[in-house]
Amino acid sequence: MKSPYDDSSFFSAYSSMTRSRLGLDGAGEWETVRSLMPDAAGMSILDLGCGFGWHAAWFCRQGAARIRAVDSSVSMLEKARLFNNDERISYEEGDIESLDFGIMQYDLVFSSLVFHYVRDYSTLIRKIQSCLKPGGCLLFSLEHPAFTAEGSEDWCYDENGCIKHFPLDNYFREGERMTGFLGFPVRKYHRTLTTYLSVLLDSGFAVTAVREPEVPEHLKGLEEMKNEWRRPMMLVIRAEKIHTA
Amino acid sequence: MKSPYDDSSFFSAYSSMTRSRLGLDGAGEWETVRSLMPDAAGMSILDLGCGFGWHAAWFCRQGAARIRAVDSSVSMLEKARLFNNDERISYEEGDIESLDFGIMQYDLVFSSLVFHYVRDYSTLIRKIQSCLKPGGCLLFSLEHPAFTAEGSEDWCYDENGCIKHFPLDNYFREGERMTGFLGFPVRKYHRTLTTYLSVLLDSGFAVTAVREPEVPEHLKGLEEMKNEWRRPMMLVIRAEKIHTA
Numbered sequence: 330m331k332s333p334y335d336d337s338s339f340f341s342a343y344s345s346m347t348r349s350r351l352g353l354d355g356a357g358e359w360e361t362v363r364s365l366m367p368d369a370a371g372m373s374i375l376d377l378g379c380g381f382g383w384h385a386a387w388f389c390r391q392g393a394a395r396i397r398a399v400d401s402s403v404s405m406l407e408k409a410r411l412f413n414n415d416e417r418i419s420y421e422e423g424d425i426e427s428l429d430f431g432i433m434q435y436d437l438v439f440s441s442l443v444f445h446y447v448r449d450y451s452t453l454i455r456k457i458q459s460c461l462k463p464g465g466c467l468l469f470s471l472e473h474p475a476f477t478a479e480g481s482e483d484w485c486y487d488e489n490g491c492i493k494h495f496p497l498d499n500y501f502r503e504g505e506r507m508t509g510f511l512g513f514p515v516r517k518y519h520r521t522l523t524t525y526l527s528v529l530l531d532s533g534f535a536v537t538a539v540r541e542p543e544v545p546e547h548l549k550g551l552e553e554m555k556n557e558w559r560r561p562m563m564l565v566i567r568a569e570k571i572h573t574a
Numbered sequence: 575m576k577s578p579y580d581d582s583s584f585f586s587a588y589s590s591m592t593r594s595r596l597g598l599d600g601a602g603e604w605e606t607v608r609s610l611m612p613d614a615a616g617m618s619i620l621d622l623g624c625g626f627g628w629h630a631a632w633f634c635r636q637g638a639a640r641i642r643a644v645d646s647s648v649s650m651l652e653k654a655r656l657f658n659n660d661e662r663i664s665y666e667e668g669d670i671e672s673l674d675f676g677i678m679q680y681d682l683v684f685s686s687l688v689f690h691y692v693r694d695y696s697t698l699i700r701k702i703q704s705c706l707k708p709g710g711c712l713l714f715s716l717e718h719p720a721f722t723a724e725g726s727e728d729w730c731y732d733e734n735g736c737i738k739h740f741p742l743d744n745y746f747r748e749g750e751r752m753t754g755f756l757g758f759p760v761r762k763y764h765r766t767l768t769t770y771l772s773v774l775l776d777s778g779f780a781v782t783a784v785r786e787p788e789v790p791e792h793l794k795g796l797e798e799m800k801n802e803w804r805r806p807m808m809l810v811i812r813a814e815k816i817h818t819a
Contacts, residue, residue: 475742475745475806485730485739485741493741493743494724494730494741494742494743495741495742495743496730496738496739496740496741496742497720497739497740497741497742497804497805498738498739498740498804498805499803499804500720500786500803500804500805501786501803501804502803521786521806522767522784522786522806523784523785523786527783527784527785530782530783535780536781536784537775538772538775539767539768539771539772539775539781539784540768540772541745541746541766541767541768543746558744558745558746558747559742559743559744559746560742560745561720561745561746561766561767
C-alpha cells in the first residue's frame with residue numbers, strides 16, 4: 330500500500346511544518362520524549378516510522394551502536410538518507426505491521442507518532458516484546474485517545490470563529506477514523522487509554538512512564554501552539570520488557 | 575470542614591442515586607474495580623472515603639481480617655454502621671488529607687471516587703506508600719481527567735436539547751473546579767493523567783493496571799448511562815508498593 334507521505338502535494342505540505350523544518354527542536358513533544366530516553370550509548374535500536382531520520386541521527390550523536398530505521402514512505406527515506414546519513418543507520422522501506430522484527434535483537438524500540446496509524450496494536454506490541462532483549466525499552470509517542478476519539482481532530486468554534494472547546498465523543502468506539510491532516514484525508518485508528526496500557530501490561534511489559542507533553546517555552550509563541558494547553562494532543566509511553574512472554 | 579454529604583438535601587439526593595440504592599451492583603465501575611481486586615482474604619485494609627460501607631462489607635465477605643473505613647461525612651458513617659455493620663470494620667470520621675495512616679500497616683489501600691476531592695494528591699500518595707506493607711496494593715477509582723478538565727462536567731447540547739459531544743478544555747490547568755453534582759455546588763480538583771500516574775511511579779509504586787470502566791450490560795438500559803460510551807468518565811488505577819521510598 331502506498332504511503333500517503335508519497336503523495337507529492339501532501340509531502341510538500343508536511344515538509345513545510347515546523348517539526349519538519351526544524352527537526353526535533355520544532356516538535357512540541359521532543360522535550361518530554363528526550364527526558365524519557367534511556368542512555369543510548371552502545372545500544373542496538375529499532376526506529377519504527379523514522380520519517381526524516383531526526384531521531385536516528387540523535388541516537389547516533391548519543392553513541393548508539395546501530396539503528397534500523399524503518400518507514401513506509403519512499404519520499405521520507407530519500408530525505409532521511411540526505412539529511413541524516415550515518416553508517417550506523419540502516420534505512421529500510423517497510424510496513425511495520427507486516428515487517429519481521431526478529432527475536433531479542435534490540436535494546437530499544439522507538440517510535441514517534443506512528444502507532445495511531447497501526448490497525449493491529451496488540452500484534453505490534455507482541456512483535457516488539459519478542460524483538461527486545463530482556464530489560465529492553467519501548468518508548469513511543471502517539472496521538473492522545475482524547476484527541477482521536479471524536480474523529481474530526483478539530484476544535485469547536487463560536488459564530489466569531491473563536492475556539493469554544495475541543496469535542497470529545499465516541500470514546501469507547503475503537504477503530505478507524507478518517508481525519509484531515511494538512512488538508513488531506515488520513516486514516517487513523519482510535520483506541521482507548523485502557524487499551525494502550527493494558528496490552529502492554531498483559532504482554533510482559535512494565536509501564537515506567539506515561540506523559541502528556543505540554544508545549545515547551547521556545548514554541549509557545551507559535552500560532553499553532555497557542556491553544557494546546559486546552560487539550561491533551563499527544564501521549565508518550567515508556568515500557569520495559571520484564572520477561573519473555 | 576463540614577462534608578457536603580452532611581447537608582441534608584444533598585444527602586437525600588445522593589441517597590436516591592442508583593449506586594446508593596443498589597450498592598455495588600448499581601455502580602457502573604464496579605465490574606472493572608472488582609476485576610482488579612487482590613484476594614482480600616486475611617488482609618488488613620484501609621478504605622479511604624468509605625461512604626455507605628458497601629466496599630467494606632464486600633471485603634468482609636471475601637474474608638478480610640480488618641478494615642479501617644474512613645469518611646468525612648457523619649451522615650454517611652451513620653448509614654454505613656446501619657447497612658454494613660461487621661466487627662471487623664472500624665468506621666471512623668476523618669479527613670483523609672490530615673489523617674495519620676500509620677506506617678506499614680496495610681495490605682491494601684482502597685478508595686472509591688474520592689481522590690478528585692483531594693487538594694494535595696502527592697502528599698496523599700506518599701502517606702499511602704508509607705502505610706502499605708512492602709508488596710501492598712493501592713486500588714482507586716476517580717473521575718477521569720478528560721471528564722474533570724473543562725469544569726462543567728456537562729455535555730454540549732444542540733438547539734433541540736440533543737447531546738452533540740462532551741467539551742474538553744483547560745486540560746493542563748490543574749486545580750480547583752466548582753461543579754454541580756445533583757444540583758449542588760461541589761469543589762473538585764482537576765489533575766492530568768500525567769500527574770496521576772507520574773506521582774505514583776515517582777513514589778515507589780509500580781502501576782499494574784489503568785482502566786476506564788465501560789457501562790456493564792445490566793445497567794445499559796438506564797437513561798443516565800445511555801451516553802456513557804461517548805466519553806470516559808472514570809479511571810481505575812492499581813499500583814503496587816515496590817520499595818520503601
